[in-house]
């Protein structure tokens with residue numbers, strides 16, 4: 080297991096910022112930590128990267144307890160915090176040399192580590208450019224470069240595309256996908272589309288607690304599994320629909336169109352068809368509700384806020 084957090088909890092003052100966060104990463108690829116602003120993503124990532132001490136719970140990196148053996152555990156982690164840790168008066172080469180020294184890379188290997196990292200991050204042609212003269216996208220690449228220069232098993236990226244323009248976002252996402260071929264990446268975002276595009280797995284947190292944790296595929300299924308869109312030529316009343324076994328809620332979208340939420344088995348659609356025939360409701364459309372994942376995000380968020 081590359082990362083395991085066990086009931087990770089943190090309290091800045093009186094109230095808990097995160098509570099019982101359990102994350103497991105066992106392979107390369109990207110795990111998305113999704114949550115609205117203030118939900119506790121940065122707190123979680125700061126703890127996992129060893130920059131903040133948790134109030135309770137454990138972080139195990141590659142089998143090493145981060146609290147008990149911080150140096151050994153941190154060797155295996157690269158971190159891009161939300162605020163870029165750059166020295167803008169340094170050139171890219173100077174900054175990467177400094178980062179490599181901080182990471183205690185062997186003197187003989189520093190040059191090759193720098194060259195390889197610049198190559199991977201598309202920075203070779205800018206080696207002697209001052210960081211303050213780089214665009215936002217390139218600064219982000221330098222931030223990512225310092226996070227991978229020591230070839231950590233786990234790379235943690237806190238909102239890596241935040242504040243970038245659309246073209247820069249595409250480039251940085253490409254870079255992250257490349258890095259994920261060789262490293263395990265834990266990436267935070269408040270944008271569901273981004274997590275959907277990049278990640279195989281998703282951990283969604285809200286108000287400091289995990290509300291969903293599974294594959295992206297299960298998330299999409301979960302998101303669409305429990306509602307149906309219906310359209311009738313001769314629509315029944317809400318009460319008539321609610322009488323059908325399994326139908327839990329009816330939401331009118333237009334006089335003839337509605338969304339129902341249901342629980343239990345999928346046979347609810349057969350029962351709706353049968354009821355339509357016997358009630359002469361003239362069913363014209365029945366199918367899964369392809370609610371945009373973003374709506375689900377809002378829905379999940381409001382569930383936990385209650």
Ligand SMILES: Nc1ncnc2c1ncn2[C@@H]1O[C@H](COP(=O)(O)OP(=O)(O)OP(=O)(O)O)[C@@H](O)[C@H]1O
Pocket residue numbers: 091092096114115116117118119120121122123161269
């Ligand atoms: N240093 C701090 N002192 C006190 N409270 C804090 C501190 N840092 C964060 N918090 C609070 O902890 C909660 C979680 O914040 P955190 O920054 O982890 O969330 P986030 O999901 O990363 O949000 P954002 O994307 O806006 O940074 C918030 O309520 C925040 O106000």
